[in-house]
Amino acid sequence: GQQVMQIPQYQHVQEGEDFTTYCNSSTTLSNIQWYKQRPGGHPVFLIQLVKSGExxxxxxxxxxxxxxxxxxxxxxxxxxxxxxGTYFCAGSKSNDYKLSFGAGTTVTVRA
Amino acid sequence: SQTIHQWPATLVQPVGSPLSLECTVEGTSNPNLYWYRQAAGRGLQLLFYSVGIGQISSEVPQNLSASRPQDRQFILSSKKLLLSDSGFYLCAWDFLRGNTEAFFGQGTRLTVV
Known part of the structure; x- marks a missing residue:
């Protein structure tokens, strides 16, 4: 089945620094979505990418x-x-209705 | 506008007791409906999804079941809860056949004791 893998699982960042989280799928996706979940909250949609190289x-x-x-x-x-918070990527295939979520990257920030 | 309601927000249940979590969507029709579980500090595990009334697909074998008695109602149930059923349960919806964003309910934090 479709698997979406996300790394790293945890990211500890100094305030002011940059970081990147990565998402990889075992199959070609029709679109990729990103969500953010604040501590104690529910995932909230950030953005959707549809085109190759977008x-x-x-x-x-x-x-x-x-x-x-x-x-x-x-x-x-x-x-x-x-x-x-925790940032999730989620992807779906063109012939499938369901989103498959990555495990998320949990970000903490040192002030 | 569309809204999604999920209740209760928190629940503490003894092992072996039944479970019923309800999710309803307003302001849309024919949505895809989903139940996810998130264990503490973990990602989102898809439990069930539904593309229509009475149509339920199960992603993982488990102690839970789901039903969709109405177009905009999705219910997660168990006859006998296990300790391992503890977690944060999220209901979500998106548009049928569309590559659109998913909208999540506020979640139910279930603790089985």
Whole structure:
């Protein structure tokens, strides 16, 4: 079955530094989505990527979809304490209705 | 606008007791519906998904079952809870046949004691 793997599982970042989390799928995806879950909360949609090689930016967040549509990355610059939480990627195939989530990257920030 | 309601928010149940968690969606029709479980510090494990009334697909063998008696109602049940059923249960929906975002309920934190 489809598997979406995400690394690293934990990311401890000094405030102001940059970091990247990576997402890899065993199969070609029709789209990739990213979610953020604050501690104690529920996942909230951040962005969706559909096109091969697509890059999207949201302020300090940069999302990329690989050329083969099997991998994706989220890069955060100048990390702030508000970035704390778990970031999930999720992908679906064109002939499948369901999203498969990665295990998430839990981010903590040192002030 | 669409909303998703999930209840209860927290639940403490003894081992061997039954379980019923309910999720309802408003403001849309024919949604895909999902039940996920998140163990402490872990990712989201898909338990069940449904593309229509009475249509349930199970992702992993387990002690739980799901039902969709109405288009916008999704129920997660168990006849006898196990300690390992503890976790954070999330209901979610997205549009049928669409590559659109999933909307999550607030979640139910279940502790089996």
């Amino acid at each position: 890059v999207k930016k949201q302020k300090r967040l940069t999302f990329q979809f690989g050329e083969a549509k099997k991998n994706s990355s989220l890069h955060i610059t100048a990390t702030q304490t508000t970035d704390v």
